[in-house]
Amino acid sequence: MLGSFSFAINIFFILLIGLLTSYEDVKKNRISNRYIALAVIIAFLxxxxxxxxxxAPAETKSLYLQTTLLNASVSFFVxxxxxxxQVWRAGDGKLFFAYSFLLPVSAYYxxxxxxxxxxxxLxxxxxxxxxxxxxxxxxxxxxxEKFEILKRTANLxxxxYMLLSLISLQWMISIAFKYLSLDVTSSSYLSMLLLLLLSNSFQEMLYEISPPLVLLRLLLDSQFLSYAFLTQLLLPFLVFAIALAFITNLASFRFNExxxxxxLKPNMCCVERVARKGGFYVRVATAKKPLKLNYDGLTxxxxxxxxxxxxEGKLKFDELVVKQTIPFAPFLFLGVLLTIILKGDVITYIKLLVI
Structure with a gap:
């Protein structure tokens, strides 16, 4: 709904901030908050x-504003x-939010x-x-290593269980947001995000309740077994499941040392945490009260x-596991450029070309 001049301003600042943050992330392994602040200010204006x-009519303005603010809020949360x-660093998350707020929702199709x-x-x-x-x-x-990664990835x-969880979550989302008339692909993508969130803390519970929910759905909504539904659900799921398992298993081989x-050097990202145990400090995977350090990037x-x-002999270890981080800023910049050029995501675009 933005005018062409305002739209052009947004694109200009996307290009400017994209170039600056990409250079800084590659050279200094960091993303300055001043670029995030600049993007948020321009996006708000x-x-x-x-x-x-x-x-434009008041209803159109209201809908545009609601969609913009909701998208920005969800982007910040994601x-x-x-x-x-630990998929990316805090700066990458803030940059993703900045791009999401800065790119007008009218650019998506x-x-x-x-x-x-x-x-x-994303x-x-x-x-x-x-x-x-x-x-x-x-x-x-x-x-x-190739064999081990493939073996872990192909855990049937x-x-x-992930597929059953996705089917049940997609059903719940379709019911909860019925007024939005979400298509299968859209509700599937949202289900994947929810699955990521819940699997971190509630994976066992999710795996337990999903099979009976799928059976209930089979009784009440048997059309979800149709060819059209399954193709729209399974393609995003297969991409999601294989990519997630593959990247997770690859990281343990190639990106930790x-x-x-x-x-130790500044900006190194620690996989482990340091916590007190008795009169000494030990390495742990997680800790409620870890030693105060900037684990995302050591100072x-x-x-x-x-x-x-x-x-002083206070540490019960002489090394830490650190992550060889990938500069995410250039990929986020590429992602937003592809979104502008394709007017949407690359998977949907390819599907339309093939079909």
């Missing part, structure tokens, strides 16, 4: 304030969720999801990463603190 000034799940149009940016950003990781496996891993029991305390002071504690 154009997508919120200027939308009221456009010559960005922080993926940070908590193919695969449009009313609750979360910016899911297209798909378009993660797809190139998945391709690069596949090439990395082929070139950089040994035969035994886990995939079956042990670094001596003496060799100079953090490293000095760890080295001092090591010299």
């Amino acid at each position: 154009t997508n919120v304030v200027d939308s009221f000034l456009e010559p 960005g922080m969720l993926l940070w908590k799940m 193919y695969g449009f999801i009313p609750l979360f149009p910016s899911f297209a940016i 798909i378009n950003s993660l797809t190139p990463i998945f391709i690069i990781l596949c090439l990395n496996v082929w070139v950089a891993t040994s035969s035994s 029991k886990s995939i079956l 042990r670094v001596k305390i003496a060799h 100079v002071d953090d490293i000095k603190k760890l080295k001092q504690m090591s010299r």
Whole structure:
């Protein structure tokens, strides 16, 4: 609904912020908050304030504003969720939110999801990463590592439970948001996001309640077994399940390494946490009260603190597992550019070309 001038301003700042954050992330392994703040300010002025000034009916303005703010809110939540799940860093999550708020919702068309149009940016950003990781496996891993990754990825029991969970969640979402008239693909994408959220803390419960829910759905809504429904549900699911399992298992082989305390460097991302146990400090996977460090990117002071504690004999370890982080900013920039060019996500676009 934005005028062409405001739309052009948004695209200009997307290009500017994309170039600046990509350069900074590659060179310095960080994303400055000032770029995020700039994007949010411009987005507020154009997508919120200027939308009221456009010559359009009040209902159209209200719908545009609601969609914009809802999309921005969901994007912020998803960005922080993926940070908590250690898919990317906090700065990447904030940058995703900034792009989602800055890109007008009128730019989305193919695969449009009313609750979360910016899911297209997420798909378009993660797809190139998945391709690069596949090439990395082929070139950089040994035969035994390839076999182990494929074996873990092709865990039929886990995939079956994930599929049952997805079918039940998709049904619940379709009922809950019936007034939005979500198509199968849109509700499937939202189900995947919800599955990511719940599987972190409620995986066992989800796996227990999903089979009876699927049976109940079979009795009440047998049309979900139709060919059209299954093709729209299964294609996104297969991409989601295989990519998630593949990337998760690949990370344990190629993107984690042990670094001596003496060799730690600023901005290194720690996979482990440091927690007090008795009179000493130990390494743990998670901790309610970990030692206060910036685990997403160690600072100079953090490293000095760890080295001092090591010299004083307070640490029961001499190395930490750190993640070899991928600069996400360039991929997010590529993702938003693809979204603008394709007017949606690449998977939906390819499906339309094939069909």
